[in-house]
Amino acid sequence: MSEPVNWARRVLNEAPADLLLDRISSILTTSYRAERVELLQVDYRLSVLLPLGEGDPVSGPGHPAWRCFDHQTPIVADADVYLPVSVRGERRGVLRVGPVPDDEAVIGELAEIATALAHEIEAATAGTDVYRAARRTRRLTxxxxxxxxxxxxxxxxxxxxxxxxxxxxxxxxxxxxxxxxxxxxxxxxxxxxxxxxxxxxxxxxxxxxxxxxxxxxxxxxxxxxxxxxxxxxxxxxxxxxxxxxxxxxxxxxxxxxxxxxxxxxxxxxxxxxxxxxxxxxxxxxxxxxxxxxxxxxxxxxxxxxxxxxxxxxxxxxxxxxxxxxxxxxxxxxxxxxxxxxxxxxxxxxxxxxxxxxxxxxxxxxxxxxxxxxxxx
Structure with missing residues (x-):
């Protein structure tokens, strides 16, 4: 396992529950020179991918983020890579990182980091509403x-x-x-x-x-x-x-x-x-x-x-x-x-x-x- 992946796991394990994306963004910026890091979570209806924080929802089925979500494999498009954020088959959403080089080893490392992020979100969700609240397009009854x-x-x-x-x-x-x-x-x-x-x-x-x-x-x-x-x-x-x-x-x-x-x-x-x-x-x-x-x-x-x-x-x-x-x-x-x-x-x-x-x-x-x- 590469040093950036090990570092990401350590940082995620120690990060406050509400700051997982902030901490992982810092690592991706430092280790991979990423300029864009965005977490898109699937909503309760399974019809739209919603950004955590600022950003535009993704609803079009042909979008690279949806192709990544549906096929559970990294998708490279316009210098960005879309990575599955999933835990034991439970699909939580997609991590968008860019720009990235067209390098299978780098994309493989980023995929490991996205999976580590999914596990930490799974563990943290019991103690914070940050991720639940960002997954809804309107109020639940x-x-x-x-x-x-x-x-x-x-x-x-x-x-x-x-x-x-x-x-x-x-x-x-x-x-x-x-x-x-x-x-x-x-x-x-x-x-x-x-x-x-x-x-x-x-x-x-x-x-x-x-x-x-x-x-x-x-x-x-x-x-x-x-x-x-x-x-x-x-x-x-x-x-x-x-x-x-x-x-x-x-x-x-x-x-x-x-x-x-x-x-x-x-x-x-x-x-x-x-x-x-x-x-x-x-x-x-x-x-x-x-x-x-x-x-x-x-x-x-x-x-x-x-x-x-x-x-x-x-x-x-x-x-x-x-x-x-x-x-x-x-x-x-x-x-x-x-x-x-x-x-x-x-x-x-x-x-x-x-x-x-x-x-x-x-x-x-x-x-x-x-x-x-x-x-x-």
Missing amino acids: LAAEMQWEMLPGRSRVRPSFSLAGQLEPAYAVRGDSFDWSDDGDRVWLATINGMGEGVAASMLTALATHALRNARRAGLSLADQAALADQAVYDLHRGGQHISALLLELDLRSGMMTAVDAGSPRLMMLRDGDVRELPLEAQFPLGMFEATDYREQQFALHRNDRLFVVSDGVIDATGQDVRYGETALERFLRRTGPMEPLEAVRSLLGDLRAFVAGDLVDDAVVVCLDWTGPQP
Whole structure:
């Protein structure tokens, strides 16, 4: 590792949380004679790259910054280099540095520094609002603020799987959400189709999410995770409120998927260019009745299978009195084969917004999971 990269890591590790970009700019100016250093963060809607501090937002899909974000590779344009700012597949944005020489070794060092910056932003975000506040084009509703704070991230990449999810309307989402976790051998995914309006909906989703996490971290089976969350919601609301959820657990070595369908969003599979909805045993939503007994079912994935989980807000979206529907959904999912999961999710929701000619009225959640096969 080169001395400038080591220096950058040390400085970032010691920098105040709100001054990470200032400190890294000084290093890039000294070590690489950079005249321009700009951090562009992707907004909550995944539709614009917003500068931290002064600068112009980047919304055009053909812009080098977006090409860098989409393909996760350095892009050189007009003497500037655009570098991915990502942590374990979680795409935070792009670092623009210029001018830079056309030298692969230099660009490689700058890419390492951009990754180090991403890790420090990830660590610092818990203690400062600087980076969160700069990622929004407008104010989030209170319910949306609560939902985004609960998410584990928007994308995740490991040798055996890739995962991405998104909520809409991003700045006003209420009850829809998702959660995931992995331990190297398995990945767990919960997708929630919340009921209700405003903060009440987000509070119900928060209760179910934390109950599921509590059960998962205690090592309980998927069916028992559902039962614990079901009881938590029922104990508080006595059946007056309930929540639909789909719980999945994927064995990363065998490709065996375990599922519990608690009044769930829909589960679609893209295999060899063909899209089909996977038949799941419909069971009661969480909290509808006391002490519901949930049952697991299993099915095997093939290498390079892609799963989509979509809530009713996607299929039932209406534009000019026409429903988006299953046919349009299947047609679009078929086109996502060459895309990375985050790009597939973003493209689907972009198509949905174009269909309704604006922001979605009802909540929608889309999650995409690729299983690339067992890895050594």
